[in-house]
Amino acid sequence: MxxxxxxxxxxxxxxxxxxxxxxxxxFMxxxxxxxxxxxxxxxIGARLFVRTTRSVKMTEAGARYFDDCRRILADIAEAEAAAGGSYATPTGTLYITASVLFGQMYVLPIVTRYLDTYSTVKAKTLFVDRPVNIVDEGIDVAIRIGHLPDxxxxxxxxxxVRxxxxxxxxxxxxxGVPKSPADLKDHRIAASTAAWASPEWRFADDQRVTVEPVLQCNTNEAVIHSAREGWGLTRVLHYQIGPALMAGELQIVLSEYEEPPMPIHILHPEGxxxxxxxxxxxxMASASLRENRLLN
Structure with a gap:
């Protein structure tokens, strides 16, 4: 062998x-x-596994050898794919995840353009407002908003994103228009329970305001709709109200008190x-998102 x-x-x-x-x-x-x-x-002159009647565990030498073997096998697979042309030609099914509104508003148009460009690829999307383990769930690409863990x-x-x-x-x-975060106590607030459900809202310079929403909705779309209709104020990510801002249906206030913006990253597990x-x-997604003025 x-x-x-x-x-x-x-x-x-x-x-x-x-x-x-x-x-x-x-099949052996x-x-x-x-x-x-x-x-x-x-x-190699070393034991790779400790074997008992109930378990098989790698030794310390085996664990080191395992990492090297995976890297070597990946290099071989890459070389073979490149030689055969499949490494250079997009094929198969691409599985993409993002948060619901961001996915619908900004990722889906990229996905459809990608499919128009590469007829040999199919795509699946998972747009959810929850953490997704992209390795366990077999995701190829994730678009994440916020600071990333190691x-x-x-x-x-x-x-x-602001x-x-x-x-x-x-x-x-x-x-009237609130002049400072403290003024929010005198305004009608609509808040989404989908994210940032804490009643304490943070602003720049570690300012904190406890808000008591008169209206709570389980989706961002609902609170945005209430704000567009003139019912009250709400707090969302600015990309979520991009169309309403451009149409003049909504206006941003207290911008000088905003926290630092959060990064948007495209993640994938295979380097x-x-x-x-x-x-x-x-x-394609990197170029498109970087060109979007609402996201920069």
């Missing part, structure tokens, strides 16, 4: 923690899997080994 195949078997055993499961998944006999791992152990994901910054207070001209004509379908979408 060649070393490349033995490394593939070793990696699969490490991932499944089972010689029997590896044999079934790779259990003794063949055992011999492949034993040959690697003889070659991870092994590749992140490309494409813009920023959290803003807004209302309609007819509301301000009737009730430089990403397939063509991912690289092509990331390139």
């Amino acid at each position: 060649d070393r490349w195949q033995a490394m593939r078997i070793f990696v699969k055993v490490a991932e499944t923690e089972s010689f029997a499961d590896t044999a079934r998944q790779m 006999s259990a003794p063949a899997v055992t011999r492949a791992v034993a040959s690697l152990e003889d070659l 991870s092994g994901l590749t992140a490309v910054k494409v813009g920023t 959290r803003v207070m807004c209302g309609s001209p007819k509301y301000f004509e009737r009730y 430089r080994h990403a397939p063509a379908k991912v690289r092509a979408f990331v390139d």
Whole structure:
């Protein structure tokens, strides 16, 4: 058995923690899997696994070798794909996630243009206002708003988002314009429970105001609609009211008290080994989002 195949078997055993499961998944006999791992152990002069009747766990040497094997196998797969042309041609199904409104307003137009450009690709979207583990859920690309935790994901910054207070001209004509965050206690507030459900709203210079919304809605669309109708003020991300701002239906107030803007990133898990379908979408989405004046 060649070393490349033995490394593939070793990696699969490490991932499944089972010689029997590896044999079934790779359509091999259990003794063949055992011999492949034993040959690697003889070659490198170290045990790769600690085996008991109930478990298979990597040794310290095995864990180091596992990381190297995955990198080497990924390089081989990349070289083979490049030689065959598939690495350069987007194919397959691209799975993309984003928050609901951002996805509908800004990501979906990019997705449809991407599909028009690459007829060999299909796409699935997951637009939800909840954290998504893109590795566990098989996501190819995620667009995230906010500061990112440390991870092994590749992140490309494409813009920023402001959290803003807004209302309609007819509301301000009737009730006046707040001059400071403290003035919000004298205004009718509509708040979304979909995000930032805390009654304490933070502003620049660590100013904090406890608000008591007269109206609470479970979607951002609902509170934005109430503000457009002149019912009250609301606080949302500024991209969510882009069309209403351009139409003059809403105006931003207290902009001098806003917190620093939050970054927008495109994330994907495969780094430089990403397939063509991912690289092509990331390139197209990065250019499109960076050109959007509402996101910069």
